[in-house]
Each structure stands twice: as C-alpha cells, then as structure tokens.
Amino acid sequence: MSGEQQAYDLICIGGGSGGIATARRAAAHGARCAVVESERLGGTCVNVGCVPKKIMWQAAETAETLRRAQDYAFQPIDPTLDWPALTQARDAYIERLNGIYDRNLDRSGVDVIRGHARFTDPHTIEVDGQRYQAERFVIATGGVPGRPGIPGGDLGIDSDGFFAMQERPQRVAVVGAGYIAVELAGVLHALGSEVSLVVRREKPLRDFDEAIQNAYVEAIGAHGPTLVSHFTPAGLEAGWGGYNLYAEDGRSLEGLDQVIWAVGRLPNTDELGLVAAGVSADERGTIPVDDWQATNQPHIFALGDVTDNPYPLTPVAIAAGRRLADRLWGGQGDRRLDYRDVPTVVFTHPPIGTVGLTEAQARAQYGEAVRIHETAFVPMDYALAPAEDKQRSTMKLVCVGESERLVGIHLFGVGSDEMLQGFAVALRMGATKSDLDDTVAIHPTSAEELVTMS
Numbered sequence: 431m432s433g434e435q436q437a438y439d440l441i442c443i444g445g446g447s448g449g450i451a452t453a454r455r456a457a458a459h460g461a462r463c464a465v466v467e468s469e470r471l472g473g474t475c476v477n478v479g480c481v482p483k484k485i486m487w488q489a490a491e492t493a494e495t496l497r498r499a500q501d502y503a504f505q506p507i508d509p510t511l512d513w514p515a516l517t518q519a520r521d522a523y524i525e526r527l528n529g530i531y532d533r534n535l536d537r538s539g540v541d542v543i544r545g546h547a548r549f550t551d552p553h554t555i556e557v558d559g560q561r562y563q564a565e566r567f568v569i570a571t572g573g574v575p576g577r578p579g580i581p582g583g584d585l586g587i588d589s590d591g592f593f594a595m596q597e598r599p600q601r602v603a604v605v606g607a608g609y610i611a612v613e614l615a616g617v618l619h620a621l622g623s624e625v626s627l628v629v630r631r632e633k634p635l636r637d638f639d640e641a642i643q644n645a646y647v648e649a650i651g652a653h654g655p656t657l658v659s660h661f662t663p664a665g666l667e668a669g670w671g672g673y674n675l676y677a678e679d680g681r682s683l684e685g686l687d688q689v690i691w692a693v694g695r696l697p698n699t700d701e702l703g704l705v706a707a708g709v710s711a712d713e714r715g716t717i718p719v720d721d722w723q724a725t726n727q728p729h730i731f732a733l734g735d736v737t738d739n740p741y742p743l744t745p746v747a748i749a750a751g752r753r754l755a756d757r758l759w760g761g762q763g764d765r766r767l768d769y770r771d772v773p774t775v776v777f778t779h780p781p782i783g784t785v786g787l788t789e790a791q792a793r794a795q796y797g798e799a800v801r802i803h804e805t806a807f808v809p810m811d812y813a814l815a816p817a818e819d820k821q822r823s824t825m826k827l828v829c830v831g832e833s834e835r836l837v838g839i840h841l842f843g844v845g846s847d848e849m850l851q852g853f854a855v856a857l858r859m860g861a862t863k864s865d866l867d868d869t870v871a872i873h874p875t876s877a878e879e880l881v882t883m884s
Contacts (some may be wrong), residue, residue: 458755470524546701581667585689619779626657733747782841826838
C-alpha cells in the first residue's frame with residue numbers, strides 16, 4: 431500500500447450507468463462519494479451496448495428506407511455503406527459521451543478513481559496499491575459476454591468484438607437466442623451481410639410472449655436473416671475458405687467470415703475479492719440481493735447485471751441506484767425499486783416492445799380469469815410496398831378479471847419501441863381494456879390499434 435488511506439461515505443465499484451447514477455444522487459444528498467472504474471466511463475451500455483447498438487440499428491433502418499424508397503416512386507436506390515466511416519463516427523460519438531460522464535461526475539463532486547478495485551476487508555478496497563475505505567459500497571460492475579466451452583470457441587467474437595469489427599463480414603453466423611443475438615443478426619442482415627441466426631432450440635426469444643416469438647419468426651422467414659434451429663455448436667474451425675461451425679448432430683455452416691457468440695452474459699465479479707468482503711455469490715458469480723439491493727453484508731449493496739434481478743437493463747440499474755441513494759442519504763426510508771412491469775424493447779427489424787406478463791405467465795397466475803385481445807395488420811408504412819415486401823405488425827393485450835385489467839402488452843412492428851412507453855405507464859397505473867376503448871384513437875397510426883382492438 432502506498433499513500434494515505436482515503437475514506438468516503440460511499441464508493442461505487444463500477445463506472446457504468448448504475449454506479450454513476452447512484453454516486454451522483456448520493457452526492458446530491460450530501461454524501462462524499464467516489465466511483466472506481468478501470469475502463470471508459472459509461473460501462474457496457476455506453477461503450478459496447480445500448481448506445482452503439484442503437485446507432486448501428488439506425489444505420490440499418492436507414493438502409494432499409496433507402497431500399498424501399500421506390501415504393502414511393504423514387505428512382506431505385508442501391509446504397510453503398512462505408513463501414514469504417516460509420517464506425518468512426520459512432521466511436522467519436524461514444525467518446526463525447528465518455529467526456530460528458532466525466533464532467534458530470536466532477537460537477538457533482540464525485541471523485542473518479544481509475545483502476546481495478548478489490549476488497550481487502552468488508553470496509554476497504556485496494557486500487558492499484560492505494561487503499562480506500564467507505565461506510566457503504568455499491569457493487570455495479572456489470573456483466574461480460576459469455577462463450578461456449580467448445581473446441582475453437584475462442585476463434586469467434588462476442589458482442590464486444592462486434593463493435594470492434596473493422597469491416598462488415600459478408601457471411602456470418604450469430605449464435606444465440608436472446609435479444610442481443612437477434613439485434614446483431616438483424617443489423618448485419620439489413621446492412622448487407624448474409625446472416626444465419628443459430629439457436630439451440632426451435633425459436634429465439636423464448637422468454638417473450640408466444641405471439642411475439644411467432645411474429646418474429648414469421649418476419650425473418652419472409653425477409654431474413656436465416657434461422658437455423660436445433661443447432662447446438664460442438665466446434666469451430668478456421669479453414670482456407672473461412673470459419674466452419676459444427677453442430678452436435680453433424681450439421682455444419684461452412685465458409686463463414688465471422689462467428690459471433692451471443693450466448694449470454696456473466697456477472698463481472700471474479701476479481702472483486704468478494705470473499706475478503708464477506709459477500710456471498712453463487713457459482714456464476716451472481717450476487718444475491720434483497721428488496722433493498724443489500725447483499726448479505728448490510729453495508730454493501732449491489733445492483734444491475736451483477737445481481738439476480740430479472741431485468742438486466744440500463745434504466746433498471748439507474749432506477750435502483752437512485753432509489754437506493756434516496757433511501758440511504760435522502761431520508762426516503764421506503765424508497766426502493768419495484769421490479770414489476772418493467773417495459774423493454776428489442777431492436778429487431780421492426781422492433782419488439784413488451785411490458786408485464788406474457789399470456790403463459792398470466793394463465794399460471796390467474797387461470798381462467800385471463801382474457802386475450804390480439805391483432806395483426808400491415809401498417810401504413812408498407813401500404814405501397816409490393817405484397818412480398820409487406821411487413822406485418824402484431825399486438826397483444828393480456829387482461830385479467832371482469833374489469834379486464836391490463837397485465838401485459840406485447841408489440842411487434844413499426845414504432846413499437848416508441849409507443850410502448852406511454853402504454854407502460856397506463857398498465858402500471860392499473861388501466862383496463864375499457865380505459866383503452868374509451869380513449870380516442872390517433873388516426874392513421876399503428877398505435878391506434880391498441881385502443882381500437884376488439
């Protein structure tokens with residue numbers, strides 16, 4: 431150890447969205463705070479997640495709009511993508527955001543400690559030889575991409591590697607069934623790659639409502655990428671013609687320019703010295719917390735992707751951290767995050783929006799009291815498109831009881847990402863189907879289908 435030991439009211443380990451939000455809110459309440467971060471500020475979301483992903487998605491949407499311009503009597507357009515220019519502009523934008531985070535922490539009076547933190551005892555961490563003490567800690571170190579333990583698994587790249595690609599691969603396999611997999615597969619397909627979406631079971635997005643799963647599978651069946659089902663990877667080899675991905679059943683995908691693993695994420699807790707802090711974690715490194723974000727050590731809290739919360743989403747980590755700071759330093763004794771009815775969007779093409787219970791979850795909880803309303807239609811965005819290019823939207827309401835209280839809203843189609851937020855507020859407030867029916871529709875929009883559904 432070198433130098434004088436420093437003490438804080440709160441140290442947030444991890445300079446991602448959750449850690450930064452917690453520290454800034456606590457500092458606003460008068461706490462002396464620090465954030466420890468070894469990489470760029472902003473964490474996964476800002477640097478290799480939500481933000482750069484959305485930029486790539488918008489590029490893909492722009493490409494699709496250019497291709498469809500002739501539907502509206504424009505001369506056919508064959509756009510050419512300058513991948514290096516796109517990624518350079520994206521990375522410059524991210525760098526500006528890193529600077530904004532740094533300046534905001536400075537304005538809030540939060541110290542930034544650069545380096546890897548490791549507990550040496552329950553009240554002390556060490557960062558590059560310097561020790562720091564705190565009355566309380568928040569662990570918000572996020573997650574890291576997982577990889578399959580198969581021969582040649584290290585030859586592929588993960589979602590972090592996707593954002594480091596210097597050129598667009600022409601033939602690529604994206605392996606995974608979750609939202610990261612379908613998002614990356616959709617972006618690459620729309621930007622011109624030949625994409626195989628490889629899943630171990632029949633369909634991707636298994637945690638979503640069945641109507642959404644089916645709508646997505648129908649859409650990619652008509653427009654791409656190519657779904658490869660029941661394919662359990664057994665090995666990856668590099669050959670003269672590219673990468674060859676082999677399945678346990680003997681099938682193979684050969685001549686690939688790239689293989690992207692999107693097979694889940696693991697809590698980033700291995701190097702934290704949790705044993706020295708007395709903090710419990712499971713075999714995956716996940717830290718169990720109670721309803722107040724507390725670990726088994728009452729002065730050490732955890733939030734975001736290192737915990738067992740059901741929503742590994744940036745806004746969830748921010749909300750949990752701010753409420754924690756309000757409770758501990760802001761005098762709001764009952765303040766905590768209610769992990770109920772959290773809305774989420776998957777940036778497929780078109781996007782998915784969902785909040786509340788799936789039909790299966792609702793039936794398991796409420797049985798025969800469940801009422802379903804569902805519709806499928808071609809939105810006006812495709813009114814002038816040839817029949818083979820039309821993209822259908824799907825909407826589903828899951829209701830309960832005689833009053834038909836809304837407990838689930840599931841959307842797939844143009845604009846789902848933007849329209850869901852307001853309807854999520856209505857659901858959380860206890861809106862019923864009749865509340866939607868009594869709301870005057872905005873015409874012509876896709877959103878009106880939610881208030882005119884029979």
